[in-house]
Amino acid sequence: MPRKGKKLISDNVVPNPQSTDEQGMPLRVAQRLPVYLRHLRELSEMGVERISSAELGALIGVTSSQLKQDLSYIGGFGQQGYGFRVDDLYEKLSQVLGLDQRCKLILVGAGNLGKALVNYDGFRRLGYHFVAIFDNDPATIGSRVGVMEVQHVDELPNYLRSYRVDIGVLTVPETVAQEVAETMVENGIKAIWSFAPVQLRLPGHVLVEHLHLSDSLMSLAFRLHYRRQQERQAKKEKTQEPAT
Known part of the structure; x- marks a missing residue:
C-alpha cells in the first residue's frame, strides 16, 4: 500500500513479451x-x-x-x-549487454538472500558490483557483508543523491517493497531488480525485473505434478488394454 497522504505512483506495466525496448529489440x-x-x-x-x-x-x-x-x-x-x-x-x-562497463548496484534487505547475492562472485566477473547495502534491522546494521558495512535504510536517500547507482536490488518483505522502491525512484534509481513477492507499481520510465522465486518453484512443482499424472494415466490405460 502507498504511504498515507502520498499519491500512488503510476503502474509499472508488466512487459508484453512482444514489446520492444528503446532500440526496437523485442x-x-x-x-x-x-x-x-x-x-x-x-x-x-x-x-x-x-x-x-x-x-x-x-x-x-x-x-x-x-x-x-x-x-x-x-x-x-x-x-x-x-x-x-x-x-x-x-x-x-x-x-x-553493457558488460564492458562497470555497473553499480545497491541492495536493500541484508537477509540470507541479500547476503548471497552480494557475495556471489559471478556478478563481479560480469562487471556488476554491489557498492552499498541497507537494512532496518538493528541487529544487522553495522555488520559486514563482504567488504561492505550494512547501513540503516534511512541513509538510502542521502546515499543515492551522493553517488551514482545504476540498479537497485530489493530483497525485502512484500509489506515494505513498494515503499522502498518508491524511495529508490524518488532519488534517481531508474532500474530495479526485485525479489519481493509483490508486483511493484512504479512510473513507466522505471525498468523493473521481477524475480518471484516462489512462482518459479510452484511452476516447477506443477510441471512435476502434471507429468506424474500423465504417467499414472498412461500406466492405467496400459493395464486396461485387452490381452492379445
Missing part, C-alpha cells in the same frame, strides 16, 4: 541474449573457436533461423558455410 530477444552469452563463454573456455548457427542454436534450444534473426538486431554475425567466431560473437554480445 523483449524476448533481449531475454535470450544473456543465454547466448553464457553458452559462448562456456564454448570459449572449452577452446572452441568456431561454431555453426545450427550447433549454437541446438545448445541454446532455438532454431538456426531464430538465432540468426535474434543476432540481426545487433548487426548480425557469421558467414555462410563458416559459422561464428566464438570469441568475436562473445565480445560483441558483451558490449551490447
